Amino acid sequence: MLYVVGLGLADEKDITVRGLEAVRSCGRVFLEAYTSILLCDTARLSAFYGVEVTVADRELVESGSDEILRGAGTGNVAFLVVGDPFGATTHTDLIIRARELGIAVEVIHNASIMNAIGACGLQLYNFGQCVSLVFFTETWKPASFYDRVRENCGVGLHTLMLLDIKVKEQSIENMARGRLIYEPPRYMTVSTAAQQMLEIAALKRDESEEPCYDESTWAIGVGRIGATDQRIVAATLGELVDIDVGPPLHSLVLLGSRVHPLELEYMKHYAVNKDAVQALIDEKDK
Amino acid sequence: MLYVVGLGLADEKDITVRGLEAVRSCGRVFLEAYTSILLCDTARLSAFYGVEVTVADRELVESGSDEILRGAGTGNVAFLVVGDPFGATTHTDLIIRARELGIAVEVIHNASIMNAIGACGLQLYNFGQCVSLVFFTETWKPASFYDRVRENCGVGLHTLMLLDIKVKEQSIENMARGRLIYEPPRYMTVSTAAQQMLEIAALKRDESEEPCYDESTWAIGVGRIGATDQRIVAATLGELVDIDVGPPLHSLVLLGSRVHPLELEYMKHYAVNKDAVQALIDEKDK
Numbered sequence: 001m002l003y004v005v006g007l008g009l010a011d012e013k014d015i016t017v018r019g020l021e022a023v024r025s026c027g028r029v030f031l032e033a034y035t036s037i038l039l040c041d042t043a044r045l046s047a048f049y050g051v052e053v054t055v056a057d058r059e060l061v062e063s064g065s066d067e068i069l070r071g072a073g074t075g076n077v078a079f080l081v082v083g084d085p086f087g088a089t090t091h092t093d094l095i096i097r098a099r100e101l102g103i104a105v106e107v108i109h110n111a112s113i114m115n116a117i118g119a120c121g122l123q124l125y126n127f128g129q130c131v132s133l134v135f136f137t138e139t140w141k142p143a144s145f146y147d148r149v150r151e152n153c154g155v156g157l158h159t160l161m162l163l164d165i166k167v168k169e170q171s172i173e174n175m176a177r178g179r180l181i182y183e184p185p186r187y188m189t190v191s192t193a194a195q196q197m198l199e200i201a202a203l204k205r206d207e208s209e210e211p212c213y214d215e216s217t218w219a220i221g222v223g224r225i226g227a228t229d230q231r232i233v234a235a236t237l238g239e240l241v242d243i244d245v246g247p248p249l250h251s252l253v254l255l256g257s258r259v260h261p262l263e264l265e266y267m268k269h270y271a272v273n274k275d276a277v278q279a280l281i282d283e284k285d286k
Numbered sequence: 287m288l289y290v291v292g293l294g295l296a297d298e299k300d301i302t303v304r305g306l307e308a309v310r311s312c313g314r315v316f317l318e319a320y321t322s323i324l325l326c327d328t329a330r331l332s333a334f335y336g337v338e339v340t341v342a343d344r345e346l347v348e349s350g351s352d353e354i355l356r357g358a359g360t361g362n363v364a365f366l367v368v369g370d371p372f373g374a375t376t377h378t379d380l381i382i383r384a385r386e387l388g389i390a391v392e393v394i395h396n397a398s399i400m401n402a403i404g405a406c407g408l409q410l411y412n413f414g415q416c417v418s419l420v421f422f423t424e425t426w427k428p429a430s431f432y433d434r435v436r437e438n439c440g441v442g443l444h445t446l447m448l449l450d451i452k453v454k455e456q457s458i459e460n461m462a463r464g465r466l467i468y469e470p471p472r473y474m475t476v477s478t479a480a481q482q483m484l485e486i487a488a489l490k491r492d493e494s495e496e497p498c499y500d501e502s503t504w505a506i507g508v509g510r511i512g513a514t515d516q517r518i519v520a521a522t523l524g525e526l527v528d529i530d531v532g533p534p535l536h537s538l539v540l541l542g543s544r545v546h547p548l549e550l551e552y553m554k555h556y557a558v559n560k561d562a563v564q565a566l567i568d569e570k571d572k
Contacts, residue, residue, distance in 0.1 A: 008302060009395060016396070017306060018299040084397060086404025092552050099555065107405060109295060109397035109512050110302070111370060114410050116395040118372025124400050125416045129443055132411070155437045157415055226395050266378050269385065 002072045002098045004091060006084040006110030007031075009226030011040040012048040019108040023049045026078040030056040030068055032091070034167050036082040037185075037249065039227050045080075053080065057168055065097045072103045083112030113225060113251055117160050120220045120232050120253060121266030127160055128152030128256070134164045135188060136196050143200045146212075149254060153212035156258030161197075163188035163250050187248035190221030190233075194240040194252065213237060218255040218280070220267065221245045234271040243272070261285055288358045288384045290377060292370040292396030293317075295512030297326040298334040305394040309335045312364040316342040316354055318377070320453050322368040323471075323535065325513050331366075339366065343454055351383045358389045369398030399511060399537055403446050406506045406518050406539060407552030413446055414438030414542070420450045421474060422482050429486045432498075435540060439498035442544030447483075449474035449536050473534035476507030476519075480526040480538065499523060504541040504566070506553065507531045520557040529558070547571055 003022040008014030015023070023029060031042060033055050038045070046053045056079075060067065071077060085091050085107050098105050118124050131148045145161075152159045166186040174181045201211035215238030223231040223245035231245045240252070261284045268277040289308040294300030301309070309315060315337050317328060324331070332339045342354065342365075357363060371377050371393050384391050404410050417434045431447075438445045452472040460467045487497035501524030509517040509531035517531045526538070547570045554563040 006397065013304040013307070014302050014395075016294060016300050016302050020303060021299070084401045084404065086401070086410065092407060092548070096552060096555075106514075109300075109402040109405070111292065111395035111397060112401045115370045115372070115398045115400040118370065119393060119395075121378060124372065125418070125448075127416075128414055129441075130411045130413075151441045155415075162411075228392075262378070266382060269382075 001076045002069060002095075002103050002105045003076060003078045003108060004085040004095065004105065005078055005080050005108045006112070007038055007080050007082050008110040009039075009083060009113070009116055010224070011038065011227070012045050014110065014226065015049075016108060016110060019110065020049065022076070022106070022108060023051060023078045023080070026051060026076040028071060029053045029078045029080065030060075031080045032056050032061055032082070034058045034061075035087065035165075037165065037167070038082050039224060039249075061094065065094050066101075068094065069098055069101060069103060072098065073101065084110050084114070087112050087114070111226060113162065114160070116225050117222065117251065117253060119225055119230070120222055120234075120270065122158050122220070122253060122255070122263050123260065126158050126256065126258060126260070126263070128155065128157035130160045130162060132162045132164070133188065133193050133196060133252075135166065135186070135192075136199070141196075141199065143203065146200050146204070150212040152256060153254075155256075157256040158259070159254040159256070161193060161252040161254065163190075163193050163252065165249065188250065189248070190223070190245050190250045190252050191241055191243060193250070194219065194221075194237050197254075198237060198241070213254060220253040220255070220270065221250065222253070223247065223250050225251065232270040234267045234277065235273070239272060259284075287362045288355060288381075288389050288391045289362060289364045289394060290371040290381065290391065291364055291366050291394045292398070293324055293366050293368050294396040295325070295369060295399070295402060296510070297324065297513070298331050300396065300512065301335075302394060302396060305396065306335065308362070308392070308394060309337060309364045309366070312337060312362040314357060315339045315364045315366065316346075317366045318342050318347055318368070320344045320347075321373065321451075323451065323453070324368050325510060325535075347380065351380050352387075354380065355384055355387060355389060358384065359387065370396050370400070373398050373400070397512060399448065400446070402511050403508070403537065403539060405511055405516070406508055406520075406556065408444050408506070408539060408541070408549050409546065412444050412542065412544060412546070412549070414441065414443035416446045416448060418448045418450070419474065419479055419482060419538075421452065421472070421478075422485070427482075427485065429489065432486050432490070436498040438540075438542060441542075443542040444545070445540040445542070447479060447538040447540065449476075449479050449538065451535065474536065475534070476509070476531050476536045476538050477527055477529060479536070480505065480507075480523050483540075484523060484527070499540060506539040506541070506556065507536065508539070509533065509536050511537065518556040520553045520563065521559070525558060545570075
């Protein structure tokens with residue numbers, strides 16, 4: 001049996017009871033740790049689960065699925081995923097491969113940012129498609145995310161922005177020289193995300209297109225959702241550039257125009273400027 | 287402390303380890319059981335948690351929040367929610383009320399249909415807004431859901447349809463006579479959902495509007511997602527009218543035109559007609 005187990009958001013105790021029983025029944029346990037990270041280290045997982053957890057990097061997951069699946073036909077193998085197992089495409093690949101090999105698969109779900117973002121007070125059914133934002137470089141500033149944000153804005157929906165993480169990346173120089181030296185991990189902050197989004201809005205304005213958001217658009221920055229030290233800050237996109245929501249991981253929600261007064265009422269609790277949110281509520285209630 | 291604890295999707299073991307520890311520390315434990323249901327009975331929850339679980343109906347949650355919160359200032363109270371705590375508006379109301387009373391609140395997240403629907407193989411970032419579908423009656427066939435589906439279709443996104451459940455409802459006659467007699471619970475099936483959707487499509491056609499979906503549109507019916515007996519069936523909306531995906535709860539996903547070949551590849555596993563899905567993949571790959 002291959003168990004694909006969601007670990008939830010924060011630490012070793014966010015696994016479900018069903019998930020924990022499954023993991024403890026496994027001879028081999030892999031942790032996918034490149035599309036997201038848990039907020040505690042792997043040793044703590046191994047100690048709590050009572051089994052050795054092997055970190056699986058992108059190469060192992062994408063090219064070494066048969067190595068992961070070895071023994072899953074006769075014994076149990078667990079593949080642990082931060083959040084819910086269906087957050088990233090590569091995990092469906094592993095399941096498809098297991099099926100090809102005739103290995104039974106059981107998926108154990110858990111919370112992920114896709115539903116836990118409700119903690120900011122905005123209703124999940126008022127969100128449009130979710131959008132990824134990658135780190136800009138000097139020479140590469142992909143603006144394709146903007147088109148999707150515009151689609152959501154067009155119908156007044158909120159947008160959850162998933163922010164880039166860079167784990168086990170090589171510098172171009174090290175890659176060219178074939179040196180397996182990795183850069184320190186980088187996690188995009190809410191501040192960087194807001195900056196990049198405003199950079200693209202400015203670009204649109206230069207091209208004489210009215211951008212679908214600007215410095216004055218309301219947004220919510222969140223840090224470490226689901227952990228005891230989670231932070232939620234509601235402010236304008238312009239203000240968020242200068243706001244630190246603490247240690248990673250971060251996400252950002254851009255508010256849609258269809259926002260309901262009850263959502264604003266809840267959001268007010270997290271607002272830098274509560275009077276400004278109250279003014280929005282009064283405007284909506286008119 | 288008020289703990290608001292997500293129970294996940296299926297049974298007593300879907301609670302997280304953190305959630306279980308919280309519940310076991312509580313003197314009073316309430317279960318919200320009218321916006322969704324767990325697939326096992328309350329006695330099993332009480333036995334597993336080792337604490338008496340009281341079922342909270344809509345009336346208690348919406349008007350009796352102070353009764354639920356009684357004692358949460360000095361001891362611990364748990365409010366259990368099927369899925370994740372932020373699935374329904376009324377739970378944010380309870381949190382707002384707790385804050386007003388100066389009661390500390392901790393939310394413990396879990397899987398919900400909003401992220402577990404990824405199990406059907408469609409990528410979560412290709413979903414637009416989520417849409418609720420209520421039971422039609424002879425005289426009341428609200429079509430407002432259609433406008434939201436059309437917004438998603440307009441940009442090629444998938445739509446998760448949440449299907450109505452009727453728990454502890456009175457007949458009009460019993461309500462009029464003030465008799466507290468409740469109808470047996472009803473859960474909308476995938477078949478009924480497909481029927482109702484096609485009824486509205488026909489109505490649009492009568493009004494000379496080309497509907498955004500029809501009998502030939504691909505959809506995925508799911509039953510008891512997250513349970514060991516979950517069922518996932520991919521077929522056209524017309525075919526789903528005659529397909530039974532087993533005991534409740536059900537949900538339905540309408541496929542968007544932007545669907546990726548890899549999503550179809552995964553979906554093929556669940557298709558009634560695998561050749562038809564392969565033809566779609568070949569078409570996309572051209």
